[in-house]
Amino acid sequence: xxxxxxATGLVRLAHLVSRVYAEVSREFELTPQQIQLLCVLLDGPTxxxxxxxxxxxxxxxxxGLVDRAERRGIVVRVRDQRDRRACDVALTEQxxxxxxxxxxxxxxxxxxxxxxxxxxxxxxxxxxVTGIVRGRDVLT
Amino acid sequence: xxxxxxATGLVRLAHLVSRVYAEVSREFELTPQQIQLLCVLLDGPTxxxxxxxxxxxxxxxxxGLVDRAERRGIVVRVRDQRDRRACDVALTEQxxxxxxxxxxxxxxxxxxxxxxxxxxxxxxxxxxVTGIVRGRDVLT
DNA sequence: GACGGTAGTTGGCACTGCGAACTAATGTGC
DNA sequence: GCACATTAGTTCGCAGTGCCAACTACCGTC
Numbered sequence: 001x002x003x004x005x006x007a008t009g010l011v012r013l014a015h016l017v018s019r020v021y022a023e024v025s026r027e028f029e030l031t032p033q034q035i036q037l038l039c040v041l042l043d044g045p046t047x048x049x050x051x052x053x054x055x056x057x058x059x060x061x062x063x064g065l066v067d068r069a070e071r072r073g074i075v076v077r078v079r080d081q082r083d084r085r086a087c088d089v090a091l092t093e094q095x096x097x098x099x100x101x102x103x104x105x106x107x108x109x110x111x112x113x114x115x116x117x118x119x120x121x122x123x124x125x126x127x128x129v130t131g132i133v134r135g136r137d138v139l140t
Numbered sequence: 141x142x143x144x145x146x147a148t149g150l151v152r153l154a155h156l157v158s159r160v161y162a163e164v165s166r167e168f169e170l171t172p173q174q175i176q177l178l179c180v181l182l183d184g185p186t187x188x189x190x191x192x193x194x195x196x197x198x199x200x201x202x203x204g205l206v207d208r209a210e211r212r213g214i215v216v217r218v219r220d221q222r223d224r225r226a227c228d229v230a231l232t233e234q235x236x237x238x239x240x241x242x243x244x245x246x247x248x249x250x251x252x253x254x255x256x257x258x259x260x261x262x263x264x265x266x267x268x269v270t271g272i273v274r275g276r277d278v279l280t
Numbered sequence: 281g282a283c284g285g286t287a288g289t290t291g292g293c294a295c296t297g298c299g300a301a302c303t304a305a306t307g308t309g310c
Numbered sequence: 311g312c313a314c315a316t317t318a319g320t321t322c323g324c325a326g327t328g329c330c331a332a333c334t335a336c337c338g339t340c
Binding site for chain 1: 144145146147148149150151152153154155156157158159161196246247248250251253254255257261262264265266268269270271272273
């Protein structure tokens with residue numbers, strides 16, 4: 001019966017983290033989605049379809065997201081030579097800078113959220129969280 | 141150095157939970173925000189201002205959110221008698237049903253995500269997570 | 281009874297994300 | 311070598327999100 005308690009706690013924690021994400025994004029005058037896009041691209045230039053998988057979005061949603069990001073000068077579309085239908089999206093210099101800074105800030109604030117906990121607890125929590133996340137997601 | 145590992149894991153977890161939330165919401169043909177609204181209201185009728193605090197939104201954003209939810213018949217605005225500026229938002233019967241069902245589904249899916257862990261660890265984690273979350277949030 | 285604060289709304293804006301329909305290039309089978 | 315299905319990405323229309331600034335209406339107080 002109370003095996004929902006941990007789940008509930010994790011959901012709340014997730015909401016909390018989302019707020020941190022949103023706040024940090026605002027500081028950079030970007031949306032959380034745009035920051036997320038940047039973070040995905042830290043792994044290197046990526047095609048639209050692959051990114052849509054990584055972000056869990058429809059391809060059609062990607063188009064707009066990348067359009068707006070490009071307009072802001074944080075990413076660029078690079079036409080693929082081998083396959084002229086395709087294009088890779090890559091970070092601009094500015095985009096890369098923001099991506100790193102945002103990543104640092106989010107990490108720091110989440111770390112602060114967790115605060116001081118017993119080192120043993122931290123390790124346990126870490127391994128559980130890592131286990132849950134493994135092979136499922138792509139992000140920051 | 142590796143004190144960023146937990147933070148990173150938590151960010152990924154947050155994204156994962158958001159997806160669960162989004163999927164479940166879609167099953168009910170509602171948005172995550174609308175489901176969130178319902179869950180907050182499970183604690184009882186609530187004024188606009190208080191809800192905006194609970195959800196971390198501007199009051200003006202609440203107006204639209206509640207408008208659309210009301211149009212869908214899942215909540216109602218109840219004019220406050222004592223203070224004629226104010227109103228409480230309350231669940232309709234249908235809203236309550238959905239709120240419970242959605243809560244169950246989200247919890248179950250997150251629980252499934254967590255998977256099997258040692259009962260002792262679970263209890264420990266529960267209290268750690270609860271400790272982090274305490275007094276900061278309101279949600280499911 | 282004037283006046284400052286509070287509850288909620290309005291309007292304009294940029295952005296999100298979906299589905300369906302589309303264009304253009306690629307690869308496959310015959 | 312060409313018809314055909316497939317794949318990459320775009321376009322369009324739509325409902326919804328969330329901010330800010332400005333506003334209305336009501337409350338409490340002096």
